[in-house]
Amino acid sequence: MSHGTILKRESAPCFDAGSKYCPCELALLGQCVACSQLRGKNVCACGWSGVCVSLQFAFNGSRPAPGRVPSTVSILEQRVMDDTPDDVRVLILTLDVPQDVATWSVFPGSFVMLRPQGRSERWNVPLCVTRAQDSSLEVMMEVLGPKTIALDTAASSGSNLILTGPFWSGIQGIENLRKFGGGRVLAVAKGIGQATLLQAAEYVAHRGGFLRAMIGPGPLGSVFSAGLLTSLGASVEVMPKAKDHNLRRIAGELSAGGYDLLLSSGSDTQHQNLKSLLGEMPEPPAFAWSSNLTMTCAEGICGSCLVQGFRGCKAHIPENALWNK
Ligand SMILES: Cc1cc2nc3c(=O)[nH]c(=O)nc-3n(C[C@H](O)[C@H](O)[C@H](O)COP(=O)(O)OP(=O)(O)OC[C@H]3O[C@@H](n4cnc5c(N)ncnc54)[C@H](O)[C@@H]3O)c2cc1C
Numbered sequence: 001m002s003h004g005t006i007l008k009r010e011s012a013p014c015f016d017a018g019s020k021y022c023p024c025e026l027a028l029l030g031q032c033v034a035c036s037q038l039r040g041k042n043v044c045a046c047g048w049s050g051v052c053v054s055l056q057f058a059f060n061g062s063r064p065a066p067g068r069v070p071s072t073v074s075i076l077e078q079r080v081m082d083d084t085p086d087d088v089r090v091l092i093l094t095l096d097v098p099q100d101v102a103t104w105s106v107f108p109g110s111f112v113m114l115r116p117q118g119r120s121e122r123w124n125v126p127l128c129v130t131r132a133q134d135s136s137l138e139v140m141m142e143v144l145g146p147k148t149i150a151l152d153t154a155a156s157s158g159s160n161l162i163l164t165g166p167f168w169s170g171i172q173g174i175e176n177l178r179k180f181g182g183g184r185v186l187a188v189a190k191g192i193g194q195a196t197l198l199q200a201a202e203y204v205a206h207r208g209g210f211l212r213a214m215i216g217p218g219p220l221g222s223v224f225s226a227g228l229l230t231s232l233g234a235s236v237e238v239m240p241k242a243k244d245h246n247l248r249r250i251a252g253e254l255s256a257g258g259y260d261l262l263l264s265s266g267s268d269t270q271h272q273n274l275k276s277l278l279g280e281m282p283e284p285p286a287f288a289w290s291s292n293l294t295m296t297c298a299e300g301i302c303g304s305c306l307v308q309g310f311r312g313c314k315a316h317i318p319e320n321a322l323w324n325k
């Protein structure tokens with residue numbers, strides 16, 4: 001996903017709106033992603049039907065709500081995924097976290113920022129929450145580059161970690177999942193993208209919806225989610241490696257299955273390919289996709305996640321700002 005160079009000042013719904021973290025420091029700086037009035041405009045263009053962010057800010061005495069506080073967390077359990085190729089390493093961590101962190105991590109798209117103890121925020125790794133319970137949560141991490149190697153090294157030495165979160169922008173188009181979660185959902189997930197799918201599958205199951213998951217090993221070489229998804233009531237199809245990335249098979253399923261929503265969890269290339277398939281359908285289902293943005297703060301400050309002028313860690317990015325039909 002290319003980072004945007006166009007500086008648009010459009011309002012977009014904010015993932016933190018209505019939470020205890022709203023209004024945040026962006027409001028104080030005249031940079032709220034949602035509220036045009038807090039950005040100095042005379043008109044309201046947020047389209048948000050919840051509590052008015054501008055009024056809330058005024059009631060707070062023009063002070064931002066306290067942001068997320070990093071916690072030092074210990075590792076309850078760690079293991080390495082065992083069915084991956086030799087050159088792929090995936091660490092699965094169960095963490096002992098403050099109870100309210102676990103409580104607020106159950107929504108699809110929830111993720112946390114994790115870094116080694118003693119390191120600064122630039123070492124933060126966004127990792128989606130695959131399971132949250134009482135005061136523990138589970139994450140899975142594919143070890144790739146500097147940040148994940150540093151985290152792997154710290155975790156493997158048994159060191160505590162620094163956790164900030166949860167954040168909720170791990171799935172863009174989430175409003176479609178909220179709308180159609182009780183309906184028919186087709187999810188396509190490959191590689192570590194399967195991690196994002198687990199909480200989404202639980203959500204659909206709770207809403208009484210139907211989820212068909214077409215999953216592939218991707219570079220991980222593992223379809224680790226198959227059993228978990230089946231136990232959540234999903235209908236699971238493991239896709240073989242195919243020259244066309246299984247696009248024909250997926251197109252067939254889309255046109256025959258009467259789906260309300262297509263959820264893509266994987267690379268940006270996968271998102272683009274699936275969006276193109278939808279563009280060929282006369283009545284396509286709605287679309288949602290896992291976020292692959294680079295993130296450092298996830299609080300709308302650092303700008304790492306800027307895309308087409310939207311701060312993707314906070315803002316619901318409009319579909320048409322990213323994907324061609
Ligand atoms: C909301 C969110 C949730 C995420 N959840 C998970 C998760 O549950 N498990 C997990 O293993 N990873 C997850 N990621 C990706 C993970 O954060 C990155 O892989 C990590 O930050 C890379 O940092 P690095 O310094 O180790 O590697 P880098 O040097 O930054 O990257 C190494 C390689 O990985 C690729 N890469 C980097 N970031 C991504 C990305 N976001 N998606 C795909 N490829 C990438 C790069 O192109 C490069 O080839 C998530 C990312 C986001 C934004």
Ligand code: FES
Binds near residue numbers: 299301302306311313
């Ligand atoms: S990650 Fe820092 S602004 Fe979004």
